Amino acid sequence: MDELGLVRRIRSLAKGSGSDVVLGIGDDAAIFRPRPGEDLVFTTDLLVEDVHFRRDTHPPDAVGHKALARGLSDVAAMGAEPRFCLLSLALAPCCDRKWVYAFYRGLLRLARKTGTPLIGGDLAHAEKITCDIVVCGAVPKGKALRRDGAQPGDLLYVTGKLGGSALGLSLGEGPGCKRHLRPQARLEAGRVIRERIKASAGMDLSDGLSIDLHRLCEASGVAAEIDQPLPIFPGATLDQALHGGEDYELLFTASPKSAVPSKIGSLPVTRIGRIVKGKAGSVKLYGEPLLPLGYDHFRRT
Amino acid sequence: MDELGLVRRIRSLAKGSGSDVVLGIGDDAAIFRPRPGEDLVFTTDLLVEDVHFRRDTHPPDAVGHKALARGLSDVAAMGAEPRFCLLSLALAPCCDRKWVYAFYRGLLRLARKTGTPLIGGDLAHAEKITCDIVVCGAVPKGKALRRDGAQPGDLLYVTGKLGGSALGLSLGEGPGCKRHLRPQARLEAGRVIRERIKASAGMDLSDGLSIDLHRLCEASGVAAEIDQPLPIFPGATLDQALHGGEDYELLFTASPKSAVPSKIGSLPVTRIGRIVKGKAGSVKLYGEPLLPLGYDHFRRT
Numbered sequence: 001m002d003e004l005g006l007v008r009r010i011r012s013l014a015k016g017s018g019s020d021v022v023l024g025i026g027d028d029a030a031i032f033r034p035r036p037g038e039d040l041v042f043t044t045d046l047l048v049e050d051v052h053f054r055r056d057t058h059p060p061d062a063v064g065h066k067a068l069a070r071g072l073s074d075v076a077a078m079g080a081e082p083r084f085c086l087l088s089l090a091l092a093p094c095c096d097r098k099w100v101y102a103f104y105r106g107l108l109r110l111a112r113k114t115g116t117p118l119i120g121g122d123l124a125h126a127e128k129i130t131c132d133i134v135v136c137g138a139v140p141k142g143k144a145l146r147r148d149g150a151q152p153g154d155l156l157y158v159t160g161k162l163g164g165s166a167l168g169l170s171l172g173e174g175p176g177c178k179r180h181l182r183p184q185a186r187l188e189a190g191r192v193i194r195e196r197i198k199a200s201a202g203m204d205l206s207d208g209l210s211i212d213l214h215r216l217c218e219a220s221g222v223a224a225e226i227d228q229p230l231p232i233f234p235g236a237t238l239d240q241a242l243h244g245g246e247d248y249e250l251l252f253t254a255s256p257k258s259a260v261p262s263k264i265g266s267l268p269v270t271r272i273g274r275i276v277k278g279k280a281g282s283v284k285l286y287g288e289p290l291l292p293l294g295y296d297h298f299r300r301t
Numbered sequence: 302m303d304e305l306g307l308v309r310r311i312r313s314l315a316k317g318s319g320s321d322v323v324l325g326i327g328d329d330a331a332i333f334r335p336r337p338g339e340d341l342v343f344t345t346d347l348l349v350e351d352v353h354f355r356r357d358t359h360p361p362d363a364v365g366h367k368a369l370a371r372g373l374s375d376v377a378a379m380g381a382e383p384r385f386c387l388l389s390l391a392l393a394p395c396c397d398r399k400w401v402y403a404f405y406r407g408l409l410r411l412a413r414k415t416g417t418p419l420i421g422g423d424l425a426h427a428e429k430i431t432c433d434i435v436v437c438g439a440v441p442k443g444k445a446l447r448r449d450g451a452q453p454g455d456l457l458y459v460t461g462k463l464g465g466s467a468l469g470l471s472l473g474e475g476p477g478c479k480r481h482l483r484p485q486a487r488l489e490a491g492r493v494i495r496e497r498i499k500a501s502a503g504m505d506l507s508d509g510l511s512i513d514l515h516r517l518c519e520a521s522g523v524a525a526e527i528d529q530p531l532p533i534f535p536g537a538t539l540d541q542a543l544h545g546g547e548d549y550e551l552l553f554t555a556s557p558k559s560a561v562p563s564k565i566g567s568l569p570v571t572r573i574g575r576i577v578k579g580k581a582g583s584v585k586l587y588g589e590p591l592l593p594l595g596y597d598h599f600r601r602t
Contacts, residue, residue, distance in 0.1 A: 003597040004516070022340060026520060027448050028378040028504050029344035029438070034335035039323060043330035044389045044435060046425040051391075077329040088345045088389075088433040090352075122433070124347040132389040132423070132433035134345060137330070147328050203329050215305070219327065296304045 001097055003123055013104050014111075014118040021084060021119050030120035032084060038138040040083070043074035045135075049092065049128040057172065060099045061106030062181040063131070068107050070206065071135035072114055072185035073248040077204035079145035079194025080137030082116040082187065087133055090126035114187060145194045145252070150201035150220035154253040154275040157260060159189050159267050162209060163236030166244025176233060183248040189264045193252050197260055202252035208245040208294025214281050215292075216251060223278025226285045231270040242285070243293045302398055304424055314405050315412075315419040322385060322420050331421035333385060339439040341384070344375035346436075350393065350429040358473065361400045362407030363482040364432070369411050371507065372436035373486035374549040378505035380446035380495025381438030383417040383488065388434055391427035415488060446495045446553070451502035451521035455554040457574040458561060460490050463510060464537030467545025477534060484549040490565045494553050498561055503553035509546040509595025515582050516593075517552060524579025527586045532571040543586070544594045 011025040022031035034040060047067045049055060058066075068085060075082050087107065091100065111118055116135065139145075165183065168176030186204070193199045201220055205212050209230075217224050232241045253275055254260055262269055283290045312326040323332035335341060348368045350356060359367075369386060376383050388408065392401065412419055417436065440446075466484065469477030487505070494500045502521055506513050510531075518525050533542045554576055555561055563570055584591045 004593075022443075023445070023447065028375040029342035029381070029436075029445075031379075031445050031447075032341045032343060033442065034339075034341060036337060038335075040333045040335060040341075041330035042333060042387060042421060042435070042437075044387050044421065044423045044433070046389045046391055046423045046431075046433070048391055048425055048427045048431075051425060051427060074329040078332075080330070084343075086343055086345050086435070088347045090347055090349055090431065120343060120345065122345045122347045124349055124352060126349045126352060126431065127429060128427065130347075130349075130391065130427065130431050132345070132347070134343070134387070134435050135330075136343075141334065142323075144324070144330075144332050146324065146332075292305075 006123060010104060013108055018084065018115065018117050021117055024117065024119040030086065037141050039141050039144055041075060041078045041080045041137045041139065041144055043071050043135050045070040045133050047131040058181060060102035064103040064106030065110050065182050067131040067133045068110050069183045069185050069248065071133040072116065072187060073204040073206065075135050075137035076185045076187045076190035077145065077202055077250060078137060078139060079190045079202065080139045081191065082114050083136045083138050084119045085111065085116050085133055085135045087118060087121040087131060089121065090124045090130040092127060092129045095129060143194060145199055145202040147201050147203050147216045147219035150216060150222050150253040150275045152222055152275055152277045153256065154200050155256055155271055156224055156253050156273040156275060157269055157271050158231065158249055158251050159186055159264065159269055160249040161231045161233040162247050162249065163241035163244045164233030165246035166240035167233055167236040176235065180246060183246065185248060186250050186267065189250055189267055192264045193250060197254050197258050199252040199254045202250060205247045205249045205251055206245060208243040210242045210290050211292035211294030211296065212251060213283050217283060218281030221280045222275050223282045224273055224275055226273040228272045230272055231268060245295045307424060311405060314409055319385065319416065319418050322418055325418065325420040331387065338442050340442050340445055342376060342379045342381045342438045342440065342445055344372050344436050346371040346434050348432045359482060361403035365404040365407030366411050366483050368432040368434045369408050370484045370486050370549065372434040373415055373417065373488060374505040374507065376436050376438035377486045377488045377491035378446065378503055378551060379438060379440060380491045380503065381440045382492065383415050384437045384439050385420045386412065386417050386434055386436045388419060388422040388432060390422065391425040391431040393428060393430045396430060444495060446500055446503040448502050448504050448517045448520035451517060451523050451554040451576045453523055453576055453578045454557065455501050455576040456557055456572055457525055457554055457576060458570055458572050459532065459550055459552050460487055460565065460568050460570055461550040462532045462534040463548050463550065464541035464545045465534030466547035467541035468534055468537040477536065481547060484547065486549060487551050487568065490551055490568055493565045494551060498555055498559050500553040500555045503551055506548045506550045506552055507546060509544040511543045511591050512593035512595030512597065513552060514584050518584060519582030522581045523576050524583045525574055525576055527574040529573045531573055532569060546596045
């Protein structure tokens with residue numbers, strides 16, 4: 001397996017790019033032609049072996065899927081439609097040809113399903129497998145769904161059920177496991193939340209409701225109160241639903257005047273609380289302060 | 302050092318973004334508003350501890366500088382002007398606050414100098430420091446300088462002197478060392494090569510002339526002959542100039558009718574050979590086959 005051969009193979013696997021992709025994999029840089037009247041959103045997400053996943057519990061195609069799903073979830077959280085992705089991949093000595101191709105199969109299957117062509121990236125070697133995905137999405141000019149627009153009086157909602165991924169991680173089997181290994185980015189819900197619900201703020205739940213809601217409130221300069229029952233994934237604990245992380249559901253706020261459906265497609269939407277005046281970033285759960293105990297890369301080191 | 306605090310600090314260090322940046326660090330994704338009539342180019346580059354750099358020989362600000370310079374060099378190679386960058390950074394347990402801030406200072410100094418605001422990215426921890434830079438550049442629609450346009454009969458040029466970085470790496474001191482630690486992306490030269498010289502193909506020399514010229518010829522479906530003396534960095538060997546890598550000079554081809562100056566600013570431009578018909582990707586040096594012996598991440602593992 002040499003680098004030139006691997007790039008050639010990835011290029012042939014990744015074939016079939018969007019009409020706005022002028023040049024894909026193989027040059028110094030990829031070329032993209034933006035459509036008029038659109039803003040572009042950009043996100044990057046690292047996925048590191050033994051930090052975000054383990055080689056013995058995560059099949060390579062699930063790692064590829066998850067690498068892209070994490071980036072797509074950020075794009076969904078902006079209410080954007082994916083346009084393309086790039087992938088930087090550092091391979092460990094243990095990665096054989098079979099691992100690498102299975103990884104790309106998982107990533108490219110999701111790429112095709114969501115209309116996100118892989119147009120470039122970088123390859124290197126390292127001691128541990130390290131992936132960094134870059135996803136670009138597009139929204140009508142000025143319409144991206146940001147974190148900083150929540151207003152006191154707005155109501156607070158989440159999509160789906162919370163704690164499933166943490167449950168799956170702890171049990172290593174069962175329905176939560178699929179959630180953990182092959183998360184779904186809520187692209188359709190993100191579009192509806194931006195366009196039809198006209199949410200005032202939104203973000204994805206990647207590190208846990210407690211820390212992510214804290215971040216949304218901090219960005220908006222407001223406080224929040226969770227005063228309704230949480231939609232907990234069957235079998236998960238309240239702790240897993242609050243602090244678990246990796247659910248990749250969407251959290252959003254909307255004016256009480258907005259018509260918020262109870263479902264988007266088959267995905268439930270649940271009102272869990274409201275935005276209030278108060279210390280920016282502070283969150284209460286059923287009247288008690290809720291600490292941001294979700295995942296923080298550096299608190300634990 | 303916690304993640305929220307670190308992000309806050311990086312955001313304040315990175316302040317002052319371009320007018321086309323709608324939203325920088327802090328949300329799920331950054332928002333960028335493209336200018337009409339432009340194509341965007343995208344590149345990502347990994348920089349991994351103990352693969353691309355060593356902590357004991359590379360000061361943190363040089364690592365930050367180099368992470369961005371590698372991406373900017375790809376943008377230069379497309380004849381593009383940088384617009385913004387994102388950085389994914391996985392920090393090792395050894396990285397203290399001092400290391401992290403010095404790293405960002407090095408990166409952001411170059412970012413400011415080249416008009417490349419840092420608008421987002423990701424943070425994680427890992428066993429080894431791993432950076433992945435994403436750089437976006439812009440060129441007038443349809444005008445990007447690609448690798449695949451070289452024609453038999455075109456002349457072959459390089460900017461600057463070759464082998465300096467390999468010399469600096471081997472000696473650990475002297476003028477080559479600066480080349481190795483703080484490479485300069487040839488942004489102005491890239492623009493001139495695209496706009497005034499109207500080069501038929503171009504790329505940057507990141508892995509070594511022998512392998513990079515092979516890649517350019519392969520992409521263009523042509524062969525090349527190096528038949529002129531190479532501009533060798535003072536003190537470097539012919540081997541270092543041919544296979545050394547990390548010079549970040551530009552390699553380009555132009556029709557014999559193009560007026561190619563002997564300097565761009567103070568940067569020398571040297572004709573080193575010509576493009577010929579032949580097996581796609583094959584290169585001769587003074588009449589003998591030249592193997593692509595530059596850096597390949599996977600050949601050696």
